Amino acid sequence: MKKIMVDMDDVICDGGFLSLVNQFLGTNYQKGDIKTYYIQDLIPKEKYPEWMEFFNTKNVYDFCEMLPDTYEVLEKLSKKYEIYIATAYIFRDNEEYSANNLKNKFEYLYEHLPFISPDNYIFTTNKEIIDCDIKIDDKLSNLKGKAETKLLFTAYHNTEIPKEELEKQGVLRVNSWKEIEALLYK
Numbered sequence: 001m002k003k004i005m006v007d008m009d010d011v012i013c014d015g016g017f018l019s020l021v022n023q024f025l026g027t028n029y030q031k032g033d034i035k036t037y038y039i040q041d042l043i044p045k046e047k048y049p050e051w052m053e054f055f056n057t058k059n060v061y062d063f064c065e066m067l068p069d070t071y072e073v074l075e076k077l078s079k080k081y082e083i084y085i086a087t088a089y090i091f092r093d094n095e096e097y098s099a100n101n102l103k104n105k106f107e108y109l110y111e112h113l114p115f116i117s118p119d120n121y122i123f124t125t126n127k128e129i130i131d132c133d134i135k136i137d138d139k140l141s142n143l144k145g146k147a148e149t150k151l152l153f154t155a156y157h158n159t160e161i162p163k164e165e166l167e168k169q170g171v172l173r174v175n176s177w178k179e180i181e182a183l184l185y186k
């Protein structure tokens, strides 16, 4: 069986981080307002300690939604491929809060994707070391390393990467799980 590496945030589920940022700031930012990969860059630097305290009392995945068709397509693909979920859990600016994030990620996956064994969860920041036939991620740099098929999942922060750049890196853009199904479930 071929192996697929699937990213979690903004590929399986999204919205949680932005929802918490809006709750904290009293704002109503939408996905289209964000230009950077790190949504927390919307928080003014001086408010950061307060934000992390707030964030640490919440489970970001309580505010996430699963992206359309994720469950159905992944379940279908799991009959034909070995599915691995690869997701980073270390907070860039606050490593000390990461253990909680790891726990929240585990619980979300365990509850929402019961057909994928926890043995197939990979918690790492460096996905380049992962050797899979197919990689699906919304962050271009996570598609580095070995793989015969590399799929960039469209997300708020990557819409402006030109097609030529993707071609140069041997990457194909996909906009939905239905598109992934069409490509991989032939």
Ligand SMILES: [Mg+2]
Pocket: 007, 008, 009, 010, 011, 137, 138, 139
């Ligand atoms: Mg992601």
